[in-house]
Amino acid sequence: MSLDESLILFATLGLLAALPSTSVVLVVTRSATAGLRHGLAVVLGIVLGDLLFVAIALLGLTVLADALGGLFLLVKLLGGLYLVWLGGTMLFSRSTRRRASANGGSASGLLGSVVAGLLLTVGDLKAILFYASLFPLFVDLEALGIADLLLIILITALSVGGVKLGYAVAASKVTGLVRSARLGRAAHRGAGLLLLGAGGYLITSAPS
Structure with missing residues (x-):
């Protein structure tokens, strides 16, 4: 991959990661409330x-991914149910953000957030098709080398991870400015509603 191709791929993935989505909702609400x-x-x-998904697309395993579509559907439903549970907990909880942060700062609590992000992403099987159609524009998959593979992985991690x-x-900065307990509770419950909506969307958008 040339420098120009790398920069274009970086910008493309970054712009797409910045678009409003369920992943953005999850990142914002977890950062703001926990x-x-x-x-x-x-x-x-x-x-x-x-x-x-990048590895599957680059290694030409899209056929295998399609065969495992039922598994991805299950993951998507689990991710949706988790978001619904998380949103409901936030919506009806009387605990403050400070208490949630204190109790949720453990390794197990952080692992739950990692799993939530992973489930939400893996549940979108269409992302494999997106990457499989995008990468041939920048690299010859038939002559894919280790250097190209590592570069694409690095670009994906930096662009997507950087935006999120x-x-x-x-x-977290905006929420830190909210000093009023009443405003804090309102923001907490508003985030719960967003997660409920995101989880409901994932569940209802799953193919029957």
């Missing part, structure tokens, strides 16, 4: 899911 560490954990899960990281930091 703290920046959880937002970063979700970003890690999202990047891991994208890198899995920006959302996480921005959400």
Whole structure:
């Protein structure tokens, strides 16, 4: 890959990652309500899911992915149900953001955020087709070398992860400015509604 091709791929993936989506909702709400560490954990899960799709697309395993469509559907439903549960918990919980941050800062709590980001990303089987159609524009898959593979992985991680990281930091900064307990509760419940909507969308958009 040339420098120009690398920059164009980086910009393309970054712009797409910046578009409003369920992954953006999850990053923002987790960062705003449970703290920046959880937002970063979700970003890690999202990047891991994208890198899995990148590997499948680059190695020409789209046929295998299509054969395992039922598994991806199950993952998508599990991700949707998790978001619904998480949103409902936030919506009806009386705990403050500070308490949620304190209790959710454990390794297990952060792992849950990573898994949430991973499930949300892996549940979108169409992403494999997107990557499989995008990469041939930048690299000859028949002559794919280790250097090209590592470069694409690096570009994907930096572009997607960088954009989502920006959302996480921005959400935590904005929430940090909310000093009023009433506003804090309103923001907490508003985030719960967003997660409920995102989870419901994932579940209802799953093919029957």
